[in-house]
Structures are given as structure tokens and as C-alpha cells.
Amino acid sequence: MEKFNDFLVFLDANLSGSWWFPALLIGTGIFFTIYLGLPQFRYFKSALKIVSGKTKSSDSEGETTGFQALTTAMSGAVGTGNIGGVALAIWTGGPAAIFWMWITAIFGMTTKFVEVTLGHKYRTKLSDGSISGGPMYYIEQGLNMKWVAILFAFLMMITAIGSGNMPQINNIALVMNTEFSVPKLFTGLFLGGLLWIIIIGGIKRIASVASKIIPIMGLIYFGGALIILIENYQNVIPSFQAIFAQVFTGSAAVGGFLGASFAMSLKYGVARGLYSNEAGQGSSPIAHASSKNKSIDQGVVSILEPFIDTIVVCSVTALVILSSGVWTQKFDTQFSKTDMVVLDGIYSDDKNDDGNYVFPEDINELTNYVQGIESNIRNYSGTLNVKEGKIVEKNITIIHLRSIAEDVVFHTPETSDDDETKLSGHLIIKNGKVDKAISYTYDSKNKSFRTLDPQSGVKDAESGKIMYELILNNGLLLDQLIKEVESKISLEENNPERDASILRMLLAEKDELLEKRETNLDKEKSFIFNEIVEGRSLVSSAELTAKAFSNGIMGEYGGKLVAIALLLFAFSTAITWCYYGDRSTAYIFGEKGVVWYRNFYVLCFILAAVIDTTVVWNIAYVVVALVSIPNLIAMFVLRKEMKLLSDDFKVK
DSSP: OHHHHHHHHHHHHHTTTSTHHHHHHHHHHHHHHHHTTSHHHHSHHHHHHHHHTSSOOOOOSOSBOHHHHHHHHHHHHSSHIIIIIHHHHHHHHOTHHHHHHHHHHHHHHHHHHHHHHHHHHTOEEOTTSOEEOSHHHHHHHHHOOHHHHHHHHHHHHHHHHHTTTHHHHHHHHHHHHHHHOOOHHHHHHHHHHHHHHHHTTHHHHHHHHHHHHHHHHHHHHHHHHHHHHHHTGGGHHHHHHHHHHTTTTOBOOBTTBOOBOHHHHHHHHHHHHHHHHOTTTSOHHHHHTTBSSOHHHHHHHTTHHHIIIIIIIIHHHHHHHHHHTGGGOOEEEEOOGGGEEEEESOOOOOBOTTSOBSOHHHHHHHHHHHTTOOOSOEEOOEEEEEETTEEOOSSEEEEETTEEOEEEEEEOSSOOSSGGGBOOEEEEEETTEEEEEOEEEEETTTTEEEEEOTTTOOEEHHHHHHHHIIIIIIOOOHHHHHHHHHHHOOSSTTOHHHHHHHHHHHHHTHHHHHHHTTTSTTOOOOOOSSOEEEEEEOOOHHHHHHHHHHSSTTTHHHHHHHHHHHHHHHHHHHHHHHHHHHHHHHHHHOTHHHHHHHHHHHHHHHHGGGSOHHHHHHHHHHHHHHHHHHHHHHHHHTHHHHHHHHHHHHHO
């Protein structure tokens, strides 16, 4: 999984993490804002009138009202991005990332206006009477480039799973486990079944569900956030100041947070802004295409979407997190292995009574390290001994989620506070990551150690017997033991390194083993490869938002409110994105392919409940960037047509 995550990080670094993608995304919004004469400001009042029914629009064919189409598109946008995504942006880019989310939203309002108008204009009535629209249709008909339209539709099928599906259930499962102790797999299975029941009803059922969930849950979530902000009113203005203070410099290290560069603030602010409001992805036009409104009218309505989603909801979440101060605090949490790294050397973030760092040089070096800037810090490679859950060696530092981890304990998969579940054994670290863990048990019957390879399941009593005799009877020096094992035994073909690491572990416990040989040899000791790591560090994503809501008058009920809000928001997002995916599937393969896609979509939904959160978010970053590129280019090519439609509406 870590290698796959490294590949995703590489792709992301050359897509949304590169300078050109934020430039393309925001640049498209800036261009159309100027080209169309500030439509996000000029038409905002008209959007409110149309969606409220005060302005009558001549009806056209469709399956939903303009309001239902808006709430359906909103259900696809208002979800994990507003709760977990905002927290992730702050964790990775600092408070300044919120500023770039706002910028993305302001210009995204125009981008949304353009893509929804075009998607509605070029929509098609299918053989079963349903309406289908979106970028694939204006790419095919407006640009006369069928192959690009097919490429977009295929990318949208993938994006629906990688962005609209997996992050939603992953964050739901995480928060439900944290707040209600519900097993992640159970959450995935239960909601997966409910998801399947809803999506088979098509856009009408989806729109009906979305139009009820979004307004009600939005008010409840906003009300809870307002309570937190009132309680922390003295920190609201400083929170705004923190957002603007380091926009062009990056966020300095503060508390447990080790800082973020300007590039990181920009990257993650834009990425999270795009993920939150979807402007430029080409997804919302698929939902808006079902509206009975005229094309330009529905395009005007869509201006409200990024405003409500990012400017309002995301800002409220950000202010709650920043004003509560939890984004710089360490909490007891289960570590994500993709976000954990072992450093060579001892580093400290301790502060004195004045609030200043005791070792500021450590903070400078660590800040450079986490930002990818040249530093003197090196990742650890070698062997570490673990005894009763604790690493014995003192010359290492563990970093988790941009903070120095504390009280780190290694457990078996059956996590417990009991000492019996704490690991005692041996870790092999390569370039800062846990490469493998060696298991061993004592076989009292054969009076030998049976070594266990957790990956292949190989058990070799003979080699264990030789080790036992060498260590307990001969008392040879380590170098001699290694030579003996290299010449006599190997658990796998030509794998002396692993055998030698087992010897190091056994030698370290030689005295203890000798003492217990006569009295306690029947007791088995083992080390398991799929260890669970727990400790204190910063938290991110939906867990951070839950901590912010819990850090005040609402107490644990605040976290439960977030859990319920996330459940409903994210679940409705997953429902809507399945519709985006199956309309794209129907475009390429016809309606017969939709059933297969829906089943695969639900399967991925269930599996994503137990996948590493960081991996899930990295998948989302990559697929969102890929699907946006052909859509943004198509919008620019059709700019003159869009100009005529906009000018006509302006005259009216």
C-alpha cells in the first residue's frame, strides 16, 4: 500500500501539485470572469430569484426542477470536502490554505456558470426518455471531438469512484469508529447496501433524497458551528488574521504543527477548493442537465453552488477549527503508516515557560524536512527492538501527521490497553518506513525457536533450533552468530539479512531467555507484521473537525454532531456521484453497462471504508486533476458561444 501511495504522490506532484494545474484552474475562472463581465457578481441576485421561483423561466424538457437540480449538485459537492477536506487543507497548508480555497471558489462561480450552461444546452434525450447531459456532450457536439468526449466520460467514471465515493465512506467510517465505536467494515457494509437501494431509482429518487437531506442537515451543522464560534468569539478575528497573515509566505511552525510553505498553502488550498465545490471538474453539469429550466437560467442558478459550498460552509468549518486551536494540539490517535516516518536522531518540540521552543534549531530543521526543503535530517534505516510496545532505542524520532509523535506504542491487530497485546519483537526500518516485522515463537516441545515469516507463512523448526543452540548454549558474539546463520541456515533462499535480524533480536534478550529457560519456556512470544501503531500526534481530516466541535460547551456531543453531519453529507455525495458515473458509463457503453458500473461502485464504496485515509485522499487528488483538464480546455474553445448566451441573459 505504501508503494502505491508513493506512486500516487508522484502523480499528484506532477498534476495538482505542480504550478500549471492551479494556474489552469484559477486562470480559466479569471479569464471567464473578465470575458463575461463579472457574472458571479452581476447575476447573483438573479440566481436567488430564479431558484426561489420569483422569476419564471420558460419550461423545457427535464426530470427535475431548478431547485432540485441545484440541491442534487450541492449534494455531490457538500460532503467530505466541507468537513474533512477543510481540516486536511489546514493540516497540510496551514491557515493560509483557506484563502486559496476562497479564491478558487470566487472564480469557480464563473467556471461553474459556464460549464453548467453548456452542459444543459447540449444535453440529450435518451431512448428511455431520460435526460443526459454534461461535458461529454458539449465536447462531442460543440467541438466535434468524439474521442475526447469518450476520454472525459471514462475519466469521470474513475473520478466518481476515486473522488465522490472512496473519500466519503472512508471519512464516515473513521468518524463513526472514533465517535460511536462502530467497526469500519460494518459501516461500509450497511451504507453500501443502502446506497445500492437508492441509486437504482435513478435521478428522480436521488434528487428527492438530496433535496431533503442537504437543507435540513446544512442548518443543523451550521447551528452547531455557530455555538462553537460564539463560545470562541475572542478567537474569531485572530483566526481571520491567521488566514491572511501568511498567504504569500506560508505558515510558520506553531504548537505541534511543523509549518507549511507557500507552495503547500497554494496547492492544498486550490486542491481542496476544487474538491469542495467541483468547479471545473465537469461533474455538476451532469446533475443540472436534468433541470426543466432554460440552459442559461440553470447556469445562473449554479453560481450559488460554489458560494454556499465553499464561501459559506467551508469557511464556517475553517473558523471552528482555527478558533478552537485544536489544529496545533496533539491527541491520542491510531497512526496512519503512510503518514509515519522514523527519523535518525533525537528532535524535540518542547517549549519553556515563556512559550518559546527549547530547541529552535530542531524546529527549523523539522520544518524544512516536512516541507521538502533541504535539511540535515535523515530517515532512519536499520533495526529497532520493541519491548512491551515501546521502541527500546532512544536515538530515533517518529514523525506523524506533520508533528513529533509522542507515547508511541505498537500493538497486535486486536488493539487493547492490556500489556498482553503490546508487541515485543523486532522492526526492520528502510528509509524511515517499517519494511517488515519478524515473528517468532518458542517451541517448548522441540526446545527451539520456530521462526515465522508473516508474508509467506514459512515455519522452519530446524533453523530455529540452530539459533536456539547458538544463542543459549554457545553464547557466541553477534558477528559470529551472523556468520553461522549465513553458512548453515536460511528461512528463505539467500535471505541472510532476515535471519540475522532475528538473531539480533534474540541476542538482545539472551539474558532474559536464559533466566526464564527453566521456568517459563512454555510461554509463547510473537511479533506480527500487520502491527497497529498508536500514540499522540496531530490529527487531520474529519477527525480534526470532530475534535474542534468537541472542544467546548458541546463536549462529546459536538463530535457526534460532526459524525452525523458527515454521515448524511458524505452519503448524499456518494449517491450523486454514482449518478455522474453511470451517466458517463451510459455515454460510452449504453444503458446496459450502467448496472455493472453501479455494482462495482458499491463494492468500491464498501472496500474504501477500511483503506488508509491518506491513500484515499491521494487517489482523489489525482483523479480530480485528470478529469478537469479536458473539461477546462473544452470550455475555453466554446467561449464565444458562451459569450452570446451570457450577453443575451444580460439584456433580458
